[in-house]
Amino acid sequence: MSIKTLDNKALAWLKITVFLLAVFPLCKLGLSAYFDDLGANPIEKITRTTGYWTLSFLLITLTITPMRRLSGWSWPARLRRMLGLFVFFYGSLHFLTYLVLDQFFDWTSIVNDIVKRPYITVGFAAFILLIPLAITSTNRMMKRLGGKRWHTLHSLIYLIAVGGVVHYWWLVKKDITNPLAFALLLAVLLGIRLIYWLRGLLKH
Amino acid sequence: MAIHKIPSIQSSEITPRELFYNRRQFIQLTAVASLTALFPQALLAGEKLANVKKATGKLPDELTPFKAVTSYNNFYEFGTGKDDPAKNAGSLKTRPWTVSVEGEVLKPKLFDIDELLKLAPLEERVYRLRCVEAWSMVIPWIGFPLAELLKRVEPTGNAKFVEFISLHDPEQMPGQKSASLNWPYREGLRIDEAMNPLTLLTLGLYGEVLPNQNGAPIRVVVPWKYGFKSAKSIVKIRLVEKQPVSSWMAAGPNEYGFYSNVNPAVDHPRWSQAKERRIGEFLKRPTLPFNGYAEQVAQLYAGMDLTKNF
Numbered sequence: 001m002s003i004k005t006l007d008n009k010a011l012a013w014l015k016i017t018v019f020l021l022a023v024f025p026l027c028k029l030g031l032s033a034y035f036d037d038l039g040a041n042p043i044e045k046i047t048r049t050t051g052y053w054t055l056s057f058l059l060i061t062l063t064i065t066p067m068r069r070l071s072g073w074s075w076p077a078r079l080r081r082m083l084g085l086f087v088f089f090y091g092s093l094h095f096l097t098y099l100v101l102d103q104f105f106d107w108t109s110i111v112n113d114i115v116k117r118p119y120i121t122v123g124f125a126a127f128i129l130l131i132p133l134a135i136t137s138t139n140r141m142m143k144r145l146g147g148k149r150w151h152t153l154h155s156l157i158y159l160i161a162v163g164g165v166v167h168y169w170w171l172v173k174k175d176i177t178n179p180l181a182f183a184l185l186l187a188v189l190l191g192i193r194l195i196y197w198l199r200g201l202l203k204h
Numbered sequence: 205m206a207i208h209k210i211p212s213i214q215s216s217e218i219t220p221r222e223l224f225y226n227r228r229q230f231i232q233l234t235a236v237a238s239l240t241a242l243f244p245q246a247l248l249a250g251e252k253l254a255n256v257k258k259a260t261g262k263l264p265d266e267l268t269p270f271k272a273v274t275s276y277n278n279f280y281e282f283g284t285g286k287d288d289p290a291k292n293a294g295s296l297k298t299r300p301w302t303v304s305v306e307g308e309v310l311k312p313k314l315f316d317i318d319e320l321l322k323l324a325p326l327e328e329r330v331y332r333l334r335c336v337e338a339w340s341m342v343i344p345w346i347g348f349p350l351a352e353l354l355k356r357v358e359p360t361g362n363a364k365f366v367e368f369i370s371l372h373d374p375e376q377m378p379g380q381k382s383a384s385l386n387w388p389y390r391e392g393l394r395i396d397e398a399m400n401p402l403t404l405l406t407l408g409l410y411g412e413v414l415p416n417q418n419g420a421p422i423r424v425v426v427p428w429k430y431g432f433k434s435a436k437s438i439v440k441i442r443l444v445e446k447q448p449v450s451s452w453m454a455a456g457p458n459e460y461g462f463y464s465n466v467n468p469a470v471d472h473p474r475w476s477q478a479k480e481r482r483i484g485e486f487l488k489r490p491t492l493p494f495n496g497y498a499e500q501v502a503q504l505y506a507g508m509d510l511t512k513n514f
Contacts, residue, residue, distance in 0.1 A: 039287065040276030040483050041339060104487055109476065117475055170474065173337070174455060175284035175384050 006075040018079055022086045025053045026093070043101045050094035052178075055164050057087040059185050062161060066192040081137055084157075088134040095127050119170035126163035129156050161186055248298065249415045253408045256346050257327040265332060265482075268341035272483050274415045278335065279436060280384050281370070281377035282417065288379070293416035296376050296437065301421050307367075307443040310358035317421050321407055323356070324348035328411075329404055331427035333434075334466045334495045338488075340480045345425050346408035351399045354443070359395065363443035366398040367391070368424060368435035377437075385451045391435035392448035392462065393426065394504075402427055402500050428497040430464045461514040465505070466495035470514050 006014065029049050032038050038045040061083040064076045103110050113120045133154055135141065142150050165186050169179040279289040282296075301317040315323075326346055334340045354366070372388035374380040380387045397403065404425045407414060414420040419436025426434050432452050442448075452460035459473050468478045468491040479488040494501050505513075 040272035041286070041481070043481065043486075044339075101486075106488075109479070112476060116471070119474060174280070175382075 004073050011075055011078055014075070015079065015082065018082065022057070022083070025049065026090075043097070047094065047097045047102060050090050050097055051168070054087060054090040054094050055168060055182055057083060057090055058157075058161050058164055059182065059189065061087055062157070062186070062189045066189060069192075069196060085134060085137060088130050091127050091130055095124075119167050122163045122170065123167035126160045126167060129160050129163075133157065133160075158190065161190075249413050249420050251413050252411055253326060253346055253413060255326060256408075256411065257325060259328040259330050259344065263330055263332075263342070265330075265342045266484075267330065268343060268483050270410050273341060273343050273409065274417060276483065277417050278337075278431065279379075279417060279419065281379045281387075281389065281437070283379045284384055289417035292378055293420075295378065296371075296416045296420065298416065298421035301439075303422060303438055303441060305353065305357045305441045305443075308360045308363035308445060309443050310360060311356070313357055315353075320353070320405075320422060324352040326407065329425075331402075331404070331425060332495050333425075333427065333431055334480060334491065336430040336432060336460070336464070336472060336477075338475060338477065338480050338491075339483055340491075341483050344410055345404055345406045346411070347404045347406035347425070349401050350403045350405040350424055351401065353405055353441075354398060357443075359443050362445045363395055365444050365447050366393050366395060367440075367442040367444055367448040368393075368438050369440040369442065370435055371437045371439050386454050387451075388439075389435060389451050390448060391424075391433055391450045393424075393433070394447075395443070396504055397426070397501075400501060400504065402497060428466055428494040428501045430466060432460070433464050463505075463510070463513050465501075465510065465514075466491060467493060467510055467514070469493070470511055 029038075029046065033042065033046075061080060064080045064083070067076045068074065099105065099110070103113075114124050115121070133156060136145060136150065136153060145153065165179065165182050168182060169176060172179055275290045276286045277289040278286065279293070282289040282292040299317065303315045303317070303320060304312070305315060306312040326348060328344050328346050330342060330344045332340055332342050350366075368391045370389035370391075371377065372380065374387075393403070404427075406419070406423050406425045407421065409415070409418060414423065419434075422438050423436040424434050424438065433450075447462055450460070450462065452464075453462060466477075471477050477491055480491045481488050492498070
């Protein structure tokens with residue numbers, strides 16, 4: 001076994017480790033809630049934490065391909081589905097926090113938000129676009145769609161990522177340090193892809 | 205306007221400050237308070253204020269716990285996170301402290317903070333605080349009407365506006381090392397707003413000297429406007445003829461207007477102002493025009509288009 005390929009056993013352990021690391025933020029949030037340690041505005045805290053991890057997992061998922069290309073390792077691709085599903089998982093928690101805890105099913109106010117508040121429009125659209133990706137994440141759906149169509153559909157993730165960062169950027173009042181960090185990371189991740197794509201064009 | 209008209213909570217309903225701490229701390233505080241009574245010039249955050257006229261009248265709202273009031277703050281001088289001020293405001297030195305009252309006045313004066321503490325009888329006012337971010341609190345402030353101070357410097361006929369300037373010292377206020385806003389923090393009121401009896405020059409809360417993170421040692425509280433209008437850690441009050449430009453107006457002219465009256469009918473460009481989350485409550489509650497103080501202040505804006513003058 002080499003680090004390039006990893007055997008099945010090593011890969012299984014790696015998957016378990018990544019899974020445990022990925023649920024850690026949720027466990028931490030749950031414990032804080034249990035010990036009443038979410039601060040004066042717990043709903044805001046839950047909204048921000050779930051939103052932060054949605055974007056973080058999105059960027060982590062987008063590092064898989066560059067990592068594979070730059071290192072020549074093949075196994076990172078085997079983690080991509082799980083990481084992508086964690087984007088959907090934290091995104092759903094984020095959306096449910098808004099729906100239940102923040103707005104408590106106040107549909108008028110929710111519709112107003114989606115129509116009138118650009119940052120919510122963009123965030124909501126990004127979340128909706130995640131749903132088909134989550135649904136088509138199984139092997140069977142991949143086969144049914146066929147590789148090419150599946151890939152086209154899943155390239156929506158780039159649009160979702162831009163939407164997620166814009167959502168964050170537009171909602172902060174003044175201090176854009178964090179959204180800027182996410183934006184720069186995303187720019188690097190997309191930039192690497194652009195370079196590979198341009199190289200491919202030149203070769204042909 | 206008579207004091208008894210100001211809606212506030214019955215003193216019997218106010219949760220004693222000591223409930224938020226254990227008894228031993230209460231005894232220590234009492235000891236400190238007695239010492240404070242002997243040496244009033246040494247007042248620092250956390251110490252009890254003596255001879256405060258308790259609030260009368262009634263507000264149906266419950267007080268926000270002391271812990272929330274002092275741990276969830278917007279005070280960018282100490283960082284942009286809500287918990288940053290409580291963490292970082294220890295570096296603020298509130299003594300010695302002076303406030304210069306100047307500009308269009310007959311008797312400009314540099315007031316020492318301990319002089320201001322004795323300038324007028326201290327009274328408790330239970331006010332709602334509505335943040336522009338759509339959350340709110342109910343806080344028992346201590347102070348006296350700003351009008352008491354302004355009258356003493358005798359504003360001239362040219363004094364149309366009042367500008368508040370907060371401390372600018374990045375050593376004491378680490379948040380000022382970042383350009384999150386144009387420092388020093390500036391805010392302003394129209395002279396009649398400043399003279400309104402609701403506008404409180406504030407030196408304490410919950411029976412004690414203002415904690416640093418709440419704008420020590422001296423701030424204003426303007427309860428019918430969004431929280432950012434109530435300037436903290438003030439070092440200069442200027443009476444001026446032209447409408448001043450506040451720090452938030454400079455940061456986002458289409459988002460933060462000079463008036464910034466609490467108004468559920470006028471949304472912030474990026475979020476709704478129709479409802480608010482009272483800290484400690486689950487369901488949002490409707491936001492009231494002028495934060496529930498329309499009876500006292502609506503006449504100040506008679507005939508004005510509040511959508512344009514947001």
